[in-house]
Amino acid sequence: MSAVVAYESASLTERQQYAQTLAAAGDLIPRGLWSPVQRPDGSMGPAAPSPGKVLLVIETGAMLGLHPAAALQSIDVVEGRASLSAQLTAALIRKAGHRLSIAKSGTIAAGDYAVTVTAVRADDGEEITATWDVHRALRAGLVDSFKKNAQGIWEVRARSKQGNPLPWEAYTETMLKWRAIAEVGREGFSDVTFGLYTTEEVRDMGPSLPVADPEPEASEDWPALIAAAASRAELDDIAERLKGEPDAVRAKTRAAWQARAGVLAREAETVDAEVVEDEPEAQADESGELSEADYEAQTAAEYEAAVERGEVQP
Template identity: 55%
Template sequence: MPSSVVAYESASLDARMKYANTIAAAGQMIPPGLFDPATGKPSPPKVLLVMETGSMLGLHPMAALQSINVVEGRATLAAQLMAGLIRQAGHRLEITKSGTIPGGDYSVTVTGTRADTGDVYTSTWDIPRAIRAQLVDSYEPNQRGVYEVRARSEKGKVLPWEAYAESLPKWRAISEVALEGFSDVTLGMRSYEEMTDGGIPIAEPEPEPTEDWNAAIDAATTRAELDDIGDRLKEKGEGTDKIRARWLARAGAIDREANTVDAEVVPDDPKTADEGAPPADVEAPQSPPSQPAPSSAPTEPTQEEYEAAEAARYDAAVAAGEVSNGD
């Protein structure tokens, strides 16, 4: 076992938990499957689960984060990791492909042979089998006679089996062989691809907002109006980084406008100015202390949030044609 893994295993649970929290702070560098849907940020418990699972398999924590994911509270292994572990244990794993997707006869056969007993395990996956498993909608020739895979969500979104039709049969065949013949190597864990009907991430479209937040923020003329928008954003959980950046920018603009209106204008006539000035022996009234922003306003951004806000402002400037994006 690598010394780095030994060092991780020998650390106390408290030290490993602190390590998980530190890793989770990496934000967008963490795989999306390890995010907490409620907060939109990496989940330290999920990160810890992945690192602990990797430790059992003899993996460095960083390697575990790249090939182990959490699905419904269970650690799952990427099919590539399964193949690597099987071969690392001295067993033989062969992958044979035949045909093509456009030709309508594509299939993948994976054969695993145990080094200790010589037992052989085989699995073949093709698109018709994926159709039977309800992973693919259809596999038919188009007007030019070229076969096309179709796998769509209810909203018409392209699913992994359509986007990666050549890869998915291989990963499913590997995971099937691993589960049947090499559970001692993979600790009986399922593959990520099997648990997610594909596993290769495709960017999810952002859900439709319940309000046109950009228009509402831009139309706000007072902090009270803006704070009310902040309340609604929090209530509906739609405060993305870009919306937050726009809110902060508008808040700054409103504050500057208010300060400009409240600023004293020095009259041109010195005499008039003298008449309006308090006597020298009377202390001028002090300006009331600035009041903290209402609790409905977003809190002061962290460094990470500040950088995200700056990036959002830049994106908005590019979209408006104010800044060139280098294209």
């Protein structure tokens, strides 16, 4: 049985334990899967491998048919999304039986460097091509400028807010190749990549990358209101008010509402089951003799019973 099959057949608890075990490897886990650790007092401590990110990565890898170790080395989490390296995108396309080729031309210094990636599907022969050069990267806002210097040599400039060189400036040729591969993969092989973006795309687009609709906000603190409900009537009133909330909000409160309803029902049953207990029987002390108080109580009870039977006149 392969490691991928073994992982897919594991339970959720086993997968979570596996992710925690991998996260414990510390420096062996890629830095992209680290997150600051929250201390018990709420403050943030030094970063450490995040079991949640590790789990997301190996789950994504399982979806793509990758060994967990391969997933950790080629899948990253950026902007809360699992993303593929361009190398992995190319590998997945070729692994699926499709052809992919990379052609380079010109030079950066001459201003005419370009990378063309061509892929041909094995099933229907469709050809998908993407060409990227620095001018296209400039139009996309990925580089700050691309122009000649005083010596007539073309130079790429891509800087961070602090003025430090970004990968687009330091590794322009590589970044163009990765972008061309990503475009081909997204346009012609979504069945292979499951529509995932590459790490470079997610990092470059950042917040502009299409994301799922944000979760709607609740108009009230429903969990607190549900927990404070003292009767089923109050709980039913909360249910009526919840009808005006979005489905996502109602779905999150359903379990809490049902749990509170169960608690109130059990409390009501307990009250209904209460009965007035008979007068306690006289209890003997350790010597077998009744205490003075118990003796008086027993005598009084016998006297009252005798009066009721007409044996004794009050």
